[in-house]
Amino acid sequence: MTIPASHRPAREWLLLVLALAVVGGAVVPLWHLAGGETREDFAAKWTPERLRALFLGPEQVLCYVAFVWAALILQSRYREVWRQRSAFGFGLLPDEEGARILPEDARPLARKVEHVTGRRPFILANMIRLGLGKYAISKSAPDVAEVVRSQADVETSRLVSTMGTVHYLAWAIPAIGFVGTVRGLAGAFGMAGVTDVGMADFTRQATDQLKIAFDCTLVALLLSLVLMYIVHTVQRAEETLVVDAQEYCQEHLLLRLYDPG
Template identity: 75%
Template sequence: MSIPASHRPAREWLLLVIALLIVAGVITPLWQIMGSPESRDELAARWTPERLGRLLLGFEQVLCYVCAVWAILILQSRYREVLRQRRAFGLELLPTEEGARILPEDARPLARKVEQVTAGRPFVLANMIRLGLGKFAISKSATDVAEVVRNQADVELSRLITGMSTVHYLAWAIPAIGFVGTVRGLGGAFGANDPDIAEFTRQAKDQLKIAFDCTLVALVLSLGLMYFVHMVQRAEETLVTDAQQYCQEHLLLRLYDPAAEHAGV
């Protein structure tokens, strides 16, 4: 049985590796030429374990980690659901023999077969087929079935988009929390009022580090999370598209439409 598959995208991970190699091949010699040993030693001395701890373990940073992990767990659950949904393409839901036709009187038995094969488990593909067969049994019109399948695909896609609302909120909340930490750090820097200039400068620098650390961590987490959001959304949209293609090949093109047959005579 042929399983529908969308056009394969470019091998993005391979292209990413090639891009990294190209950039590394250009940057590494320049860095070795222009970067003095003193500057490299300075960089290593600046990022001590204590400095990294302040960068990564602030209050706002921890809140960002909670939001990111929560969102990733939701995305993992949704991606596993996409994999489960794809198992429906391997089930014998419709006749796939060459030249097979579906008559109006075959629609209800096929719909019952779909329910039996799926054993009541919710599948996007099975639901589209079941609704299409139900419409064909009543109207006996392939055009009506195509409209039902298209409308159901829109409904499934809208449901998937709505289900991502929490993840989108978390992806927005992470940079917002980082901005809160930034404001807190800037407020502390400008609010330092120690009469000793050296102590004032030290306090202001510490607060500014808090501000910029929060921003840096939040933006990095947000960039990573948005990539995973994009990947899961694409997997879900591809699932619906492949389900439509399956219905097109194995349902719509095999329907025997008496009205269309008589009109063509």
């Protein structure tokens, strides 16, 4: 069976490695020529205390909870996509060269689809079953094509609507980071009203509050970038699944229907 174009890998990871190699080959020499900080300077700046303050603030922990929750939802959806793809190997429709589907074959084929899938929910099987049911009644290939197309739209809408929790969490992560930013800025500006501390203590405490503000923003934005890429990957897999199911119906169902008209 010819592999559909949507099944072929786009070699995106290979292109990512190539992009990293090109950018790294240009940036690393320039970094050394510009006198970038040494390893000792980097170690002195990022002490364990500084790393703990960066990654273990209350807002950061909330961001981790939202990220892990969304990642678990997306993992289950990605596994469901692979379960759905197993239906393409069930042999739900005849694939012999020159095979035709007559109106009297529609209901037996629909019963075969239900038997093979064990009435488990499969997007491909549902499209085929509805299409065969319409063909058994109308005996019109254009009507079957309309049913398949409408069901594909329904499945796409259902996949989009059930992604609502993930989209909320993807929005909530930077929002939580912004809450930490506001808290840090408010603490820094609040130090301006303190008069019973020395300049050194004032500077140190204001700097600590500003670090809270920027640390929350940094962690939240990084998590949001990673999560949005995972969301994009899963959504693309789900959309490709529906498109491939339509293509399967086009090749093995619609083009094999016998239309007396």
